[in-house]
Amino acid sequence: MPDTTLPSPQGRAGATDGDRNVALTPDGFEDVMIRLDSVSKVYPGSTEPAVAELNLGVPRGEILVLVGPSGCGKSTTLRLINRMIEPTSGRIYFDGEDVTDVNPDHLRRQIGYVIQQIGLFPHLTIAENIGTVPKMLGWKKDVIAARVDELLHTMGLEPGEYRHRYPRELSGGQAQRVGVARALGADPDVLLMDEPFGAIDPITRDRLQNEFLRLQADLRKTIVFVTHDIDEAIKMGDRIAILREQSQIAQFDTPERILAHQVDDFVDDFIGSGSTLKGLNFERVSGLNLGGYPVVRHDVGHRVAQNVLADSSQRWLLVLDGQERPARWVNEAHLDRTDRSLLAVGHVVRAKVERNATLHDTLETMLGSSTGCAVVVDAQGRFEGVVEIEALTGVIARLRTEAKAHYEVYAADGTG
């Protein structure tokens, strides 16, 4: 369980406030696109700030997910970035430029904004919706039309069919795609997304998330993404900021490291059970050292097979067919049946994975296997190795140790 005495990098650095670069960037990344500097928001008539002294950096070209329980101020924080809410104090920087006092309407035309309810303009066509910001920016008509078609195409909506439709003629998923297309209208560098897939059924949501990640792989926009769903945060985020009340950062890190090491009970509670399992989604078979496992070809004879099995510490022996493909699992008892071919005894090998499989899927495969092992094969189905449960526990232990060491090194740097 996480070491609760270890201070979170953000919390500690926020307190000292001296070394800002370190404070904002646990990994020391320099290329920060959006920076909030001691930003606070106190609503009129309230004594408690909704957001208190927040320092936050968003690396260029990455998705930063703000996640936390309801009321933690994550939406407020997002809306402070495009000044839908004006900060009470603090500075906001875009690409190094202080935008705290620029005209907010002009600022917002440079920033894509997607909200959960989408808010398409019902009286305008899809094309007019998507072309709203380009039109405000004074683009020429034909340029806007071309841009609209390009975006519809990117979103998987046939321009000829959807261009002249109205929002009420769209399904929820289509409307959300148009919402994203509209936010991308004038090709902004920055996108703010407030629970964009929150009101969509789980199957469509999953598809939209995947589509969006594929899109982002090409676009490399700087994105701040708000959700209350830790699984969505893990899936979408290059980095995750877990927020507690008043938008205080409890932990700021990559999903992998957050899953491997939670800095305190709050983060641990918020992530809930299953963080180890979820963490296995980020590791692949190709990263494993596939250890020696007793393997024989089907034509070696029972004698040899018996010896190979006896020399190993395993209970099962893997038999390969003529094309080097894993064929049968056999044990000592099976090998006593000397009258039958090695391909005719034991169990058929069903639990197979390829090298690019995630360890999560591999574990799933292993749990359904009679031997508790998964056999790794190449694209042609040829044997490459065997994954045993010890390999997975080894990876989990390594991830935890590394993540913990990362935070300890960080703490040592900070105090030294």
Place this chain on the structure above:
Amino acid sequence: MDFVSSRWGDVLSNSADHAILVVSVVMAATVFAVLLGIAVRGRQGPRALAIGVVGVGLTIPSLALFTLFIPIVGLGFAPAFLALFIYALLPILRNTVTGLEQVDPAVIESAKGMGMNRRQRLLQIQLPLAWPVIMAGVRVSALLTTGIAAIGVLVAGPGLGEFIKDGLRRLGLPNSMEAVWTGTVFIIVLALLFDLVLSLIQRITTSKGLR
């Protein structure tokens, strides 16, 4: 029927006068009430005050309201116009305020988030979305005004009220009821005609996305 055909010239000119009065009143009231609605929308106090004051206007007995203006503007078109103008305001004002305030907050939020300023949000988003509701108010006002305009003859105003007044004055004499009926029927015809025209205008000026 004989009555109408023998006085066809009067029927036409009175109908035209009536129509001109109603159209000018409704147009003026629409401009005024929509602007007032825009000014007070979303603000509790001013909105309640505006609707309250305009509402009181509607409760003044029409006989009194028409005559109240005579000392100020004299007889004829002017007092009739002013009195009807006051009656026409409430439906349009109420619908303007309701229409503007019932625009989906998410739509306004996204418009703001895309960098539309207040003016752009009002002209490009809120008014077009509130338009069908505003037009519904205009249609109610047109119906109301067409009917009440008959009383305008009391202050020497123009219109189909002439026939009714004439019939009342000669009640019991030949053709008195025919005169009252002529005035009434043509007012109803005129009202239906206005409503038809306005519904066509509403259809043409409302986005297909809202139908």
